[in-house]
Amino acid sequence: MERKEWPLWEVFVRSRNGLDHKHCGSVHAPDAKLALQVARDVYTRRQEGVSIWVVKADNIVASDPDAKPELFDPAEDKIYRHPTFYQLPEEVGHM
Amino acid sequence: MYTQALDIPQQNADAKPLRAVENAAYQAEFDAKVDAGGFIEAKDWMPEAYRKTLIRQISQHAHSEIVGMLPEGNWISRAPSLKRKAILLAKVQDEGGHGLYLYAAAETLGVSRDELMDALHSRKAKYSSIFNYPTLNWADVGVIGWLVDGAAIMNQIPLCKCSYGPYARAMIRVCKEESFHQRQGYDLLLTMMRGTPEQQEMVQDAVNRWWWPSIMMFGPHDKDSVHTDSARWGIKRISNDDLRQKFVDATVKQAEVLGVTLPDPELKWNEERGHYDFGAIDWEEFWNVVNGHGQCNVDRLAERVQAWEEGAWVREAALAHAEKQAARENAGRAAA
Ligand SMILES: [Fe+2]
Numbered sequence: 001m002e003r004k005e006w007p008l009w010e011v012f013v014r015s016r017n018g019l020d021h022k023h024c025g026s027v028h029a030p031d032a033k034l035a036l037q038v039a040r041d042v043y044t045r046r047q048e049g050v051s052i053w054v055v056k057a058d059n060i061v062a063s064d065p066d067a068k069p070e071l072f073d074p075a076e077d078k079i080y081r082h083p084t085f086y087q088l089p090e091e092v093g094h095m
Numbered sequence: 096m097y098t099q100a101l102d103i104p105q106q107n108a109d110a111k112p113l114r115a116v117e118n119a120a121y122q123a124e125f126d127a128k129v130d131a132g133g134f135i136e137a138k139d140w141m142p143e144a145y146r147k148t149l150i151r152q153i154s155q156h157a158h159s160e161i162v163g164m165l166p167e168g169n170w171i172s173r174a175p176s177l178k179r180k181a182i183l184l185a186k187v188q189d190e191g192g193h194g195l196y197l198y199a200a201a202e203t204l205g206v207s208r209d210e211l212m213d214a215l216h217s218r219k220a221k222y223s224s225i226f227n228y229p230t231l232n233w234a235d236v237g238v239i240g241w242l243v244d245g246a247a248i249m250n251q252i253p254l255c256k257c258s259y260g261p262y263a264r265a266m267i268r269v270c271k272e273e274s275f276h277q278r279q280g281y282d283l284l285l286t287m288m289r290g291t292p293e294q295q296e297m298v299q300d301a302v303n304r305w306w307w308p309s310i311m312m313f314g315p316h317d318k319d320s321v322h323t324d325s326a327r328w329g330i331k332r333i334s335n336d337d338l339r340q341k342f343v344d345a346t347v348k349q350a351e352v353l354g355v356t357l358p359d360p361e362l363k364w365n366e367e368r369g370h371y372d373f374g375a376i377d378w379e380e381f382w383n384v385v386n387g388h389g390q391c392n393v394d395r396l397a398e399r400v401q402a403w404e405e406g407a408w409v410r411e412a413a414l415a416h417a418e419k420q421a422a423r424e425n426a427g428r429a430a431a
């Protein structure tokens with residue numbers, strides 16, 4: 001029989017309520033239900049999570065690493081977007 | 096994540112030189128990043144040799160974790176108490192997990208899981224030679240945790256800062272779990288050493304058999320080492336001999352506390368060096384085992400291949416089921 005790999009799923013785990021789900025790795029599984037099961041066994045053996053997302057890797061669209069300058073450099077010279085850009089009199093106190 | 100499956104939308108082809116081609120500008124950017132102690136991520140440009148080295152190293156590492164389940168797995172059904180059985184099960188399951196983290200990291204470099212499996216099963220890929228020694232008595236389980244996992248920890252901690260992001264992150268996860276492995280082993284041995292003279296003898300016997308193979312785990316001496324690029328690329332940050340020395344220095348005291356003798360008459364403190372000296376390693380034995388002539392090479396691989404082949408129908412059935420379910424759902428949606 002022709003060999004076929006189980007598809008790849010990306011795994012995101014919320015370590016506790018109040019925090020974002022964070023990418024932690026990937027697993028192979030035939031479908032979503034088993035992907036969750038496998039992800040639980042592989043990535044949360046010590047209560048590392050309270051919630052898991054799995055996403056088929058094919059469904060993730062990533063930005064092009066070569067496009068880094070076009071995408072991210074335009075923000076580099078906009079330092080006025082940061083609070084520290086503004087020097088205020090000390091008497092104003094914390095603002 | 097960061098796998099070959101994460102397709103990047105096709106950009107204007109003329110805008111940039113082909114990434115696949117070795118290119119001086121990309122190379123300079125890569126070198127600068129690595130020299131500054133930065134990370135390379137899966138979709139970043141990297142020299143072909145760097146990619147190949149990583150695939151070789153990460154996959155060998157993954158294979159070692161997976162094959163490493165076998166010598167200890169042998170003792171799960173023979174553990175002397177329910178507590179020890181539960182601990183050993185958890186430990187062996189962790190090793191399986193480590194293999195899976197690492198296979199996933201290797202796959203980000205554009206190699207498939209099936210290819211990796213094939214390489215192991217066809218003996219094209221190697222795994223750590225330590226797992227080709229037999230586990231003869233229950234104390235072996237303790238000594239593996241103490242010495243083999245201990246040596247692995249020494250090797251693995253520097254990898255948490257290696258230049259390849261997905262590998263470094265997988266190693267952080269692995270290292271967090273390894274401390275449990277070493278401590279449960281040492282705890283097991285402490286318990287046996289408080290037991291009967293026969294139990295104490297079992298521990299000493301296991302230490303006698305595992306000590307030399309454990310310090311061989313750090314690989315050939317630096318002067319005989321072939322993979323020098325790894326240091327330049329920030330994959331290997333501490334040399335084999337330095338790691339081995341660190342391990343020996345740390346272990347002597349632990350052996351003393353345990354009340355066992357390390358089987359090396361030349362082992363003694365060197366005031367001048369500030370380290371323990373130790374005897375010559377039998378490299379002939381090392382290469383013999385690496386090249387397939389250890390006591391268990393044949394058995395270990397046969398067991399691996401058998402497990403893989405006997406699981407084939409499960410993998411196929413699960414996939415067929417998933418495909419059928421998906422087709423049914425699609426048909427339902429089309430009808431609605
Ligand atoms: Fe491990």
Ligand SMILES: [Fe+2]
Nearest residue numbers: 190244273276
């Ligand atoms: Fe371990």
